[in-house]
Amino acid sequence: MQLFIPDIGTLVKLEQDWQFTLYDEYKNISLFQKLNKKRENQIIELPKDLVLKIDRIYIKKGLSQFSSITFRIPKPKNKREEEEMPLNKIYSGVMFWVKLHEINGTEFSIVLKNEETKKFFEKFYFEMERDVIEKFGLQKCTKLMAQINFLLGSGVNINNLSTHENYDQFLDKLLKRIKENDFMSEYIHTSIKKEIRDYKISKLI
Numbered sequence: 001m002q003l004f005i006p007d008i009g010t011l012v013k014l015e016q017d018w019q020f021t022l023y024d025e026y027k028n029i030s031l032f033q034k035l036n037k038k039r040e041n042q043i044i045e046l047p048k049d050l051v052l053k054i055d056r057i058y059i060k061k062g063l064s065q066f067s068s069i070t071f072r073i074p075k076p077k078n079k080r081e082e083e084e085m086p087l088n089k090i091y092s093g094v095m096f097w098v099k100l101h102e103i104n105g106t107e108f109s110i111v112l113k114n115e116e117t118k119k120f121f122e123k124f125y126f127e128m129e130r131d132v133i134e135k136f137g138l139q140k141c142t143k144l145m146a147q148i149n150f151l152l153g154s155g156v157n158i159n160n161l162s163t164h165e166n167y168d169q170f171l172d173k174l175l176k177r178i179k180e181n182d183f184m185s186e187y188i189h190t191s192i193k194k195e196i197r198d199y200k201i202s203k204l205i
Contacts, residue, residue: 007159011111067100
């Protein structure tokens with residue numbers, strides 16, 4: 001078994017119909033309303049292929065009865081996403097939480113829109129992280145990683161990255177977002193430009 005702990009913002013798809021207890025609590029009101037269900041603790045079912053976004057993970061020592069994950073059901077942003085997750089048009093905008101023991105064992109898959117871009121960027125990210133630590137120390141590395149997370153956009157990080165863009169298109173978008181004129185921004189700019197060049201050359205070979 002491979003350990004996987006999702007980060008906030010990770011998209012997952014149900015690989016089977018999912019039955020769980022929906023508790024009569026204010027954070028679950030939108031799902032009660034969407035399903036047109038009476039507000040009382042009851043077993044409900046969500047359909048296979050529905051895409052969910054991890055919104056909150058609550059685990060506290062000594063209070064396992066309250067361990068839970070909160071999900072949101074994202075709305076498709078364009079026609080392509082409507083085709084990829086048609087059920088989300090029906091359920092979008094809903095937020096709900098489920099106790100951890102009712103989540104464990106459920107068949108989910110991680111939604112990766114372009115696996116090559118995800119794989120290449122992870123490799124680039126970790127190589128850059130190691131390089132900065134070795135050359136400039138941990139403090140500057142922390143600043144560098146914070147700047148990269150800013151470039152990725154609100155709520156996006158190396159753990160939950162999911163994009164349709166090809167790798168060079170994705171990197172070019174990051175380049176255009178660089179605003180600051182300091183040492184770390186210059187380092188990121190130079191590193192990304194080299195990565196784009198190396199990627200394009202690799203495609204020609």
